[in-house]
Amino acid sequence: MASKKADEALVKEGAKKITDEDVEQVVNKADAIKQKFGAGGPLARFIEDAQLLIAVVKDYWTGTYRQIPYSSLAAIVFALAYVLNPLDLIPDVLPVIGEVDDALVVGACLLLVEQDLHNYKKWKIDKDKDKTATI
Numbered sequence: 208m209a210s211k212k213a214d215e216a217l218v219k220e221g222a223k224k225i226t227d228e229d230v231e232q233v234v235n236k237a238d239a240i241k242q243k244f245g246a247g248g249p250l251a252r253f254i255e256d257a258q259l260l261i262a263v264v265k266d267y268w269t270g271t272y273r274q275i276p277y278s279s280l281a282a283i284v285f286a287l288a289y290v291l292n293p294l295d296l297i298p299d300v301l302p303v304i305g306e307v308d309d310a311l312v313v314g315a316c317l318l319l320v321e322q323d324l325h326n327y328k329k330w331k332i333d334k335d336k337d338k339t340a341t342i
Contacts (some may be wrong), residue, residue, distance in 0.1 A: 214315035221289065222281035230280070233287045234268045237261045243290050249310035250290065256317055260287060263327045272330060279323040286316035 233240065244250045244257040260283050266272035267280055290309045317324070 214311045215319060218282050218285055218312060218315045218319055221285035222278060225281035225284045225288075229288055230264060230268055230284050233261070233264050233284050233291075236291055237265065240287050240291050243306075243309070248306045250306050250313065253310065253313050253317075256313070257287075257290075259324060259328065260313075260316075262331070263324065266327075266331075272327060274330065275323050275327060279320040282316050282319050286312050 240261060241257060244254045250257075263272065263275060264280065264283055264287065267275060289312045
C-alpha cells in the first residue's frame, strides 16, 4: 500500500509542473505513446486506458472537451509523458523492469482521475449518439 501512495504522490507532484507545451507534446507524440502500450510487457494491460487518456488530452487540446479539471488533465499528461520518457526512475532500456514503473505511474493516474474519465467516456458516448441521430 505504501507504494501505491508513493505512486499517487509522484503523479500529483509531477502534475503540478505540467505546462501547455507538455500537453502539446503528448498530443504530438500520441502515436509513439500508443506504441509503448502496444509493445507488450507491463503496459500492455493498459492499452484501452491509454487510448482513452490520449483521447481526452486531444479533445481538451482542441477545445472539444473542457469539462475535466485541469489537475486531472495534468495528471494524465504527466503519466503519458512519463511513459514516453525512456530515462525515468527506472530506465526503459532495462527489459520489462524498465516498464514496471511506467505501469505503476499509469495505474496511479487512473485511480486519481477515475471519475473524470468516467465522465469523459459518458460525454463521448453521448456525443457519438448525437452524431448518429443527425445522420
